[in-house]
Amino acid sequence: MSEIQGGEIGMGETLMSVSDVEVRFEARRRTARALDGVSLEWRPGEILGVVGESGCGKSTLARAMLGLQPTTAGQLSLSGGVVSSKDEQRALRMRVQMIFQDPYQSLNPRQRVAAIVTEPLKVQGVPKEEHDGRVRRAMSDVGLDPERYLDRYPHQLSGGQRQRVAIATALVLDPDGLICDEPVSMLDASVRAQILKVLVGLQKERGLALIFITHDLSLAWSLCDRIAVMYLGRVVEEGDAADVIERPRHPYTQALVTAIPVAVPGGGGRRELLKGELPDPTAVPPGCRFHPRCPRRFEPCDRVDPELVETGAPGQRAACLLYDPTVARPDGGG
Amino acid sequence: MSGERGVRELLLGTWRGRFGIAVLALTVFVAAFGGLLAPYDPYASSTDVLEPPSWSHILGTTENGSDVFSQLLVGTRVSVVVGFAAALISAVVGSIVGLAGGYFGGWTDRILDAFENWFLVIPTLPLMIVLARVLSPSLTVLIAVIGLTSWAGTGRIVRAQVLTLRERPFVERARALGAGDTYIIRTHILPNTLPLIFANTVLIVAVAILSEAALAFLGLGDPTRISWGTMLENAFSSGAPSAGAWWYVVPPGLCITILVLAVSLLGFLFEEYINPRLREAT
Numbered sequence: 001m002s003e004i005q006g007g008e009i010g011m012g013e014t015l016m017s018v019s020d021v022e023v024r025f026e027a028r029r030r031t032a033r034a035l036d037g038v039s040l041e042w043r044p045g046e047i048l049g050v051v052g053e054s055g056c057g058k059s060t061l062a063r064a065m066l067g068l069q070p071t072t073a074g075q076l077s078l079s080g081g082v083v084s085s086k087d088e089q090r091a092l093r094m095r096v097q098m099i100f101q102d103p104y105q106s107l108n109p110r111q112r113v114a115a116i117v118t119e120p121l122k123v124q125g126v127p128k129e130e131h132d133g134r135v136r137r138a139m140s141d142v143g144l145d146p147e148r149y150l151d152r153y154p155h156q157l158s159g160g161q162r163q164r165v166a167i168a169t170a171l172v173l174d175p176d177g178l179i180c181d182e183p184v185s186m187l188d189a190s191v192r193a194q195i196l197k198v199l200v201g202l203q204k205e206r207g208l209a210l211i212f213i214t215h216d217l218s219l220a221w222s223l224c225d226r227i228a229v230m231y232l233g234r235v236v237e238e239g240d241a242a243d244v245i246e247r248p249r250h251p252y253t254q255a256l257v258t259a260i261p262v263a264v265p266g267g268g269g270r271r272e273l274l275k276g277e278l279p280d281p282t283a284v285p286p287g288c289r290f291h292p293r294c295p296r297r298f299e300p301c302d303r304v305d306p307e308l309v310e311t312g313a314p315g316q317r318a319a320c321l322l323y324d325p326t327v328a329r330p331d332g333g334g
Numbered sequence: 335m336s337g338e339r340g341v342r343e344l345l346l347g348t349w350r351g352r353f354g355i356a357v358l359a360l361t362v363f364v365a366a367f368g369g370l371l372a373p374y375d376p377y378a379s380s381t382d383v384l385e386p387p388s389w390s391h392i393l394g395t396t397e398n399g400s401d402v403f404s405q406l407l408v409g410t411r412v413s414v415v416v417g418f419a420a421a422l423i424s425a426v427v428g429s430i431v432g433l434a435g436g437y438f439g440g441w442t443d444r445i446l447d448a449f450e451n452w453f454l455v456i457p458t459l460p461l462m463i464v465l466a467r468v469l470s471p472s473l474t475v476l477i478a479v480i481g482l483t484s485w486a487g488t489g490r491i492v493r494a495q496v497l498t499l500r501e502r503p504f505v506e507r508a509r510a511l512g513a514g515d516t517y518i519i520r521t522h523i524l525p526n527t528l529p530l531i532f533a534n535t536v537l538i539v540a541v542a543i544l545s546e547a548a549l550a551f552l553g554l555g556d557p558t559r560i561s562w563g564t565m566l567e568n569a570f571s572s573g574a575p576s577a578g579a580w581w582y583v584v585p586p587g588l589c590i591t592i593l594v595l596a597v598s599l600l601g602f603l604f605e606e607y608i609n610p611r612l613r614e615a616t
Contacts, residue, residue, distance in 0.1 A: 105502050
């Protein structure tokens with residue numbers, strides 16, 4: 001699958017796309033704009049990183065993509081077709097699976113591993129005679145010996161083994177895409193590498209597309225094909241991983257990138273520290289949502305809400321007025 | 335927390351567990367075979383009225399000349415049957431209300447919650463007395479009245495547990511797969527709530543046994559059956575305590591106390607097993 005697509009760089013072909021999705025939470029007469037017009041393309045076989053601070057809407061986006069979170073506007077498409085009816089929702093749930101951050105909470109403590117991994121097949125009505133083979137294959141794919149582990153309960157497994165079981169559960173339906181919400185942030189450093197290896201291996205061997213939600217920029221950099229940076233419920237920059245991390249365009253991404261720890265004697269050079277906290281999503285600033293914290297803001301930033309625009313590198317777009325050709329910049333350069 | 339072995343250790347490894355199990359086993363045995371063990375017909379009257387304990391009547395006789403020991407053995411059955419049956423009703427009603435409210439939330443929860451609060455706040459004994467008075471006294475009525483007035487606590491506990499389970503990722507994952515509510519409740523919510531329901535129900539057995547005794551003592555028990563409560567009622571209405579007939583009052587009173595104590599200890603043990611933090615507090 002990835003070979004066919006390699007020649008045509010996958011332009012126009014998407015596994016899943018999200019357009020202008022909005023999620024609002026009502027709390028004490030105030031409305032939190034958790035997702036505020038998010039658009040994203042997820043191509044077959046690619047690893048798409050979604051990065052941002054906690055509270056920026058990364059996890060809400062993942063939940064919205066699977067229909068776990070009701071959206072107030074926007075639409076989801078699967079392979080180009082809009083997902084609206086119950087049947088399409090069902091197809092989406094077959095083809096896109098999710099794994100969660102906390103492997104201690106994502107497995108039912110009263111089910112054996114065999115029952116946990118079989119559950120998707122049961123719920124989706126896969127014929128019984130296929131269950132055993134598919135469960136065993138999924139277990140082997142994540143590096144767990146079915147003979148040894150199928151009869152165990154979650155409390156008899158380590159954190160890394162639990163996360164492997166969670167991945168096996170997602171794989172058993174043979175999905176095309178896997179949304180991973182901070183899959184390694186609760187694991188020990190040594191186990192982390194093994195789980196990442198499993199995930200990347202699946203992408204290579206099965207052509208599985210991954211969405212990798214993380215707050216760890218260097219991890220996203222080393223793992224992902226493309227990266228979308230989120231800030232306060234919106235994508236503020238997207239592009240190839242190398243472009244976004246090595247040549248960030250949006251001031252927010254630039255600040256995040258300079259905060260990546262680098263092992264250089266005498267320090268990693270200029271470090272731009274962001275002032276202030278992530279604003280309350282019930283009080284999104286007018287104009288550009290980043291302007292109160294932005295070191296490069298200029299005159300119209302508190303009035304004009306920027307759209308994602310091309311910034312030069314192919315496919316790299318940023319939602320910043322610095323790159324908007326219709327806005328006069330304060331200085332000549334960029 | 336290592337499965338069944340932990341439970342066995344808790345039951346047989348502590349004096350509370352051993353005491354509880356021993357008393358409960360003996361009581362259930364007597365409840366089943368008490369009629370066969372009784373040396374006399376407990377209902378038969380004789381002219382030996384309020385005789386103190388002797389070799390022929392080891393716990394003396396009643397105001398009608400019946401054998402106290404035989405009544406005690408036969409009366410066990412009512413206490414045990416009422417205790418367990420009422421607790422079962424309470425567990426079923428409380429679990430259904432708690433599960434429905436906690437899982438579905440919204441208006442279902444608000445209505446059930448108000449209902450639950452009503453039953454929690456209303457003093458149960460007066461309510462039981464009123465209900466038992468209005469309905470004609472029988473064993474079934476007694477069980478229903480006690481069961482239907484003591485479920486609110488279970489409902490509360492189940493609801494709280496379901497509220498936390500509902501948000502767990504494994505429930506969310508099942509929902510993401512398109513699993514229905516019945517499936518999620520059956521495979522994910524209920525199995526994780528059952529231990530809690532069980533521990534709570536054991537405690538309610540104790541409450542139900544006490545309630546039966548209280549109602550019977552107030553003359554609202556089944557008049558055709560002997561129970562520990564009706565024995566106490568008969569003793570008091572016949573003036574046995576003032577006549578110094580301690581053998582008529584102390585045995586049923588002591589039996590009620592010991593059985594309730596044993597069941598309560600078991601209930602607390604199960605509660606500690608589920609919630610290990612309680613263990614450190616004791």
